[in-house]
Amino acid sequence: MFENAEIALDELPGTDRLxxxxxxxxxxxxxxxxxxxxxxxxxxxxxxxQFAPLPFQIRWPFVAAxxxxxxxxxxxxxxxxxxxxxxxxxxxxKDIVYRSGVLWQSVTAVPFNxxxxxxTSSTPLDRRFGEAALQLFTAGGSGGDLKIHGMxxxxxxxxxxxxxxxxxxxxxxx
Amino acid sequence: MTDGADWHRTSPFGALFYLGKVYQAIARNAVQxxxxxxxxxxxxxxxxxNRLLIGVGAFVIATVVLAFLNYWFFRYRLAxxxxxxxxxxxxxxxxxxxxxxxxxxNTQQNLVYRLLGLVTVSFDTAGSSGQxxxxxxxxxxxxxxxxxxxxxxxxxxxxxQRQVPPAAAVKPLIRLxxxxxxxxxxxxxxxxxxxxxxxxxxxxxxxxxxxRIEESAVIEALGEVQVGLMAGTAFxxxxxxxxxLLLLCISIIGAxxxxxxxxxxxDEDILRSTGGLLTRHEHSVNRTKVQSLHATQxxxxxxxxxxRVKARQASSGRGGRRSDFVVPxxxxxxxxxxxxxxxxxxxSGLTLDPQSxxxxxxxxxxxRSRIVLxxxxxxxxALIALWPTAGAAALLVLLWIPLCALGVWRVYRRxxxxxxxxxxxxxxxxxxxxxxxxxxxxxxxxxxxxSPFQRRKHLATVRVYLAxxxxxxxxxxxxxxxxxxxxxxxxxxxxxxxxWH
Numbered sequence: 001m002f003e004n005a006e007i008a009l010d011e012l013p014g015t016d017r018l019x020x021x022x023x024x025x026x027x028x029x030x031x032x033x034x035x036x037x038x039x040x041x042x043x044x045x046x047x048x049x050q051f052a053p054l055p056f057q058i059r060w061p062f063v064a065a066x067x068x069x070x071x072x073x074x075x076x077x078x079x080x081x082x083x084x085x086x087x088x089x090x091x092x093x094k095d096i097v098y099r100s101g102v103l104w105q106s107v108t109a110v111p112f113n114x115x116x117x118x119x120t121s122s123t124p125l126d127r128r129f130g131e132a133a134l135q136l137f138t139a140g141g142s143g144g145d146l147k148i149h150g151m152x153x154x155x156x157x158x159x160x161x162x163x164x165x166x167x168x169x170x171x172x173x174x
Numbered sequence: 175m176t177d178g179a180d181w182h183r184t185s186p187f188g189a190l191f192y193l194g195k196v197y198q199a200i201a202r203n204a205v206q207x208x209x210x211x212x213x214x215x216x217x218x219x220x221x222x223x224n225r226l227l228i229g230v231g232a233f234v235i236a237t238v239v240l241a242f243l244n245y246w247f248f249r250y251r252l253a254x255x256x257x258x259x260x261x262x263x264x265x266x267x268x269x270x271x272x273x274x275x276x277x278x279x280n281t282q283q284n285l286v287y288r289l290l291g292l293v294t295v296s297f298d299t300a301g302s303s304g305q306x307x308x309x310x311x312x313x314x315x316x317x318x319x320x321x322x323x324x325x326x327x328x329x330x331x332x333x334x335q336r337q338v339p340p341a342a343a344v345k346p347l348i349r350l351x352x353x354x355x356x357x358x359x360x361x362x363x364x365x366x367x368x369x370x371x372x373x374x375x376x377x378x379x380x381x382x383x384x385x386r387i388e389e390s391a392v393i394e395a396l397g398e399v400q401v402g403l404m405a406g407t408a409f410x411x412x413x414x415x416x417x418x419l420l421l422l423c424i425s426i427i428g429a430x431x432x433x434x435x436x437x438x439x440x441d442e443d444i445l446r447s448t449g450g451l452l453t454r455h456e457h458s459v460n461r462t463k464v465q466s467l468h469a470t471q472x473x474x475x476x477x478x479x480x481x482r483v484k485a486r487q488a489s490s491g492r493g494g495r496r497s498d499f500v501v502p503x504x505x506x507x508x509x510x511x512x513x514x515x516x517x518x519x520x521x522s523g524l525t526l527d528p529q530s531x532x533x534x535x536x537x538x539x540x541x542r543s544r545i546v547l548x549x550x551x552x553x554x555x556a557l558i559a560l561w562p563t564a565g566a567a568a569l570l571v572l573l574w575i576p577l578c579a580l581g582v583w584r585v586y587r588r589x590x591x592x593x594x595x596x597x598x599x600x601x602x603x604x605x606x607x608x609x610x611x612x613x614x615x616x617x618x619x620x621x622x623x624x625s626p627f628q629r630r631k632h633l634a635t636v637r638v639y640l641a642x643x644x645x646x647x648x649x650x651x652x653x654x655x656x657x658x659x660x661x662x663x664x665x666x667x668x669x670x671x672x673x674w675h
Contacts, residue, residue, distance in 0.1 A: 013661065023558055035561055094668040105624050108621035109619060109660065111667045139674075140465075146619065
């Protein structure tokens, strides 16, 4: 039966006071290891450029390059400590809400009945930490579909099935 | 079902369509595809004229044969709820276009086809992996049948059977007059873009021309350098004026080619436009599949008091533009007709008209934030960078700040939000106006973002993601309003059982 009750705006379930679930506790560590690997690769490249007997001479301010590389590496190491605690997600009956951002903080809500498909993915490093990324695809080419990194892989898997079950349900094709 | 029996070829004139496609493909990869021809021209010994003749002849024959083969291997079959297409000369492709996935059936008819009563049908299937379906050169009747069948598929779910009114009884919503088409040509934004590019070139030419005249013996004899300068300037003016006139003419001719005898017809839940001088284009859009409606008004259109309307359908990212349904010109009164036709009663309380008083400004802190970010900070940075070399003259860059502030003020005045029960309208613009509207229940996801400054002032920027086009950004709303808007939109989406596409 069709109903059309009046809606009191203030009584709508808000997304402000949610119980945020944090990401996997080892996610910070995982990001830092990734940072170390990246820094090591850059350092190696710099070393090769500086000391290897190359057929051509590079006249670079190597000191500046090293300072930059180290600063970059350090920032990669420290950034997860700042950014990860701010990230979190909340699963409700009809949608998933994800918050992120340090300076520009954003909260994104994806209703399950608009989800086209769900994907979990994991890099080798992810698997080593037992983590996975959960990605929700909605229609439209507006890019940046919701992707949540650093979930425990079993949680991600469970969520994938849970959301898939709800996705696209409840829609009558007219 | 037995294979082969129901498979049809299209009219042999379908080869024409493929010939066009072959040339398009060649033009797109000009280097690779013309390499054999070039190699042949170089390798073949003999009279250069003969070479060229044989080369071009071989090229033409090869493309014609290729087009014919494409036609020969193209077969289609109409099934209960889909159309099956088999195509490909070497790489065979099977396409199964389900009617329920088809957004719209569009047709194109060039001069040859029009004489023969043939059309090329293309299917808009949103969300598919870029597979396009074409039926080249089929009879007009088949296209009509297809459209009727495709429309009937979802209809069968509804018990109520409405009598389809005969085509003649459908009154066009919009019919463009001769003057309207000239207005379209005059207001094409491309003309002005080109003018901006051509302006400096014209200046350059006039300078050189002036220099030449100055050098010439006649002027030297007269000893009047002034004449040279004046001639140069006059020449530049004539040149720029001429180019502008030419561009306008081209633009108007283009408008006639595309929109001659343009008609917009509302036929049940389908909007259909036809028009075109040589090639007649027929576009249709199913109103339930429209995700957002856009009304734009650039400077010229403002002078004419007209609008351009665009309906966006769900798209798979790339090539989304092609599936836009465009009404090139309409009056203010027709704006409401179009929006009512597409969004129906759900659109009550909303409008596409940028002059509407129901638009609410965003927070005035928008001004402060933008002036600081786009005006003061860059100006100060430039000042510091230029100070050592330019000295006090560098202070001139500070003029950027009031200029920028004026611009920001204008943008701020144009930003407006209109809250409707079932949807939202957002107005923006700088020189012109742009209004975009959509229904809440079609929203795909929604996000709230706060910069540090916005957190301090209790503000937020809302981004609404629709199934068509980029996210719509509503900047600098009061945080409570933004949160309420989000909660309400989520409520509408999650409680809606209607299909959004």
